[in-house]
Amino acid sequence: MPSLAPLTVVIPLLAAASLVGAVAIAPRLFIDTLSIAVAAAVAVLAASLLHASGSDTLVYWFGGWEPRDGVAIGVSFAIDPLGAGLATFIAVLFVVAFVFAYRYFRVVGPLFHVLMLVFLAGAMGFCLTGDLFNLFVFLELVSVSAYALTAYDIEEEGPLTGTLNFAVTNSVGAALVLIGIALLYARTGALNLAQIGDALAGRSPDGLVIGAFTFLTVGFFTKAAVVPFHFWLADAYSVAPTPVCLLLSAAMSELGLYAFARVYWTVFAGTLSGAEEAITLLLLAAGAVTAVVGAVMCFSQRHLKRMLAFATVSHVGLYLLGIALLDPEGLAGAAVYVIADGAVKASLFVGVGVIQHRYGTVDELALRGRGRDLRPTGVLITIGGLALASLPGFGPFLGKSIIEESASTAGHGWVAVVLVVCSALTGGAVLRSAARIFLGWGDPDEPPDDFSMPGKEVDPEEQYPHDRVPLPMTVAAVALLAGGLLIGLTPGLPADAIAAATRFTDRPAYVATVLHAHPAPVTAATFDGPAPRDWLFATLSTLGAIALAVRSLWRGRIRDTLRGPPGHMLRAALVALRALHSGHVGDYVTWVVVGTVIFGGIWAATLG
């Protein structure tokens, strides 16, 4: 079984290369069919890896260069259920994105599919690799194809600046990752994750290790869009073609966080074990700030894609809260939440794509009441909004419940409050726009504020409005939403996720499996189901989302109704926050530097 793992990378790369060769002669239908078939084949492969890795971590050494006497010589894939699970999820998303793109673009060159397939290959290798430098290379493969895909509508004005901000900020982040890798290599002479971790384990961390930890964290957080490294994300997502948005939103940030978790637990957990408290506190703070900033920005958008982009930022913060707890349960909660929430957000992007396809705009105010003849899409977006707001019983709710339980066990009960408030704000924003667009609710003459991105762009691929919603789009949206909701009803999923996370966080066992071919210890876990308080929190955030949506529709924008001195201060803070998102790449890179100094400074003071 492990010997099939490289095929998840090889197949899409070969398909991409042959499509480039066949550009001139391949008919559109062939290109679409081939792409869907390749993505489906990769999804099946990844799912079988997920199944096979359930009992033991799968290790594959390229070229048969197996470790000698516990020293890694070659390059390996090391596949455990969390990595294979993320790979499966991303491959399935690609199937949906290709199906959606089939009708989204009236005219599309095969290079779109080529870039998508390269993205897929990179993401698969990224999830499965056991080598730090390969992790970097696969991440860059994903990033560069994502830059090119974001700029796909190069004739428009938005994609130019959006891609510029995306590519420059992320390349600076990548340089930081590489410096971190070089420092680790200088210390340990190894690039295999298990080997580096083994060499560092038990030693007290010195300046070089803390520096490497800081650079890797900051670099991965730039990809993941953690505040203050998040500025590029909204610019990129609001200009990328919708099928690409779907992937970026549900896969890109998650890859950044996955990289952080993987590197923390395989490389640094052994040497930083004495400082877990300090790491947890800083990560919790970063997660909470990210969640709140994203949620507030999300609620104040009228450009639908930009709104979902900031919802993505906010939820990255919520995932980070789960990871920050540095225990298997929190990590498992984040993993379940990533899958469920990612599927729901992707279906919302498809819904926005349908609106764009139909009306040629994604501006909430301009669309007021125009969606009355698009009821099914309205229902879909409403359910999606409720799911973001943690509709009790379904997928995102389950993930958040596991995080809440883990946080309260660790004595960080306030995490639940952040989850409730941010879920209510992001869900409320979606519900508000659904009510405005599909029911015509709200003040007809609401004035736009100074910042709001009007989102007046006409669909660049489709210059005219359409009468019908193509079937593939509906199928894509419904499948994603149903998947995201129903995953919460899968019996045994939380326990399996916690068991998988237990293996993911067990560094000595990872070393034993990868370097010494010992079978991974059997991990079993139980989860009693969400506690009554979790149901209460979820009900609160769902009701809160509805209340926020209704209030902002009928009582004007929140910032206009803030009164009194505290209200003025809040309002000034809101205006300042929005002004920070300046669209200027120099500002964004400055924030990366500031964030690096903050993380490095705090860790130098607390980890040494």
Added chain:
Amino acid sequence: MMDVLPYVVAAWIFLAGLYGIVTSRNLIHLVTCLAVVQSSTYLVLLSVGYKKGGEPPVFADRPPSPRAVDPVVQALTLTDVVVGTTVTAMLLAIAVQAHKRYGSLDPDEIRSLRG
């Protein structure tokens, strides 16, 4: 002192490139500054693998030398150069497109996204 010097130079190059990106008023200049940032990583990698009085890591047709420098970091640098060049080429294409569209290369004049 001489051991630390390459890293100090790398840090200097990195910061100089960042300063250029942050203050840039021209997209071509900005993309070149990004390349400068990336080239600092080449220097870090090569410094990590260097030995005093080192010899090239060639192991065929000659007896292996204990003073050979580390070939792994050279492979990493090469990979990194490829990645960096890809990004630079793509961003330059975007700069050309921006100039076609706006007749300007000033990032301030072409930005359309904010808030």
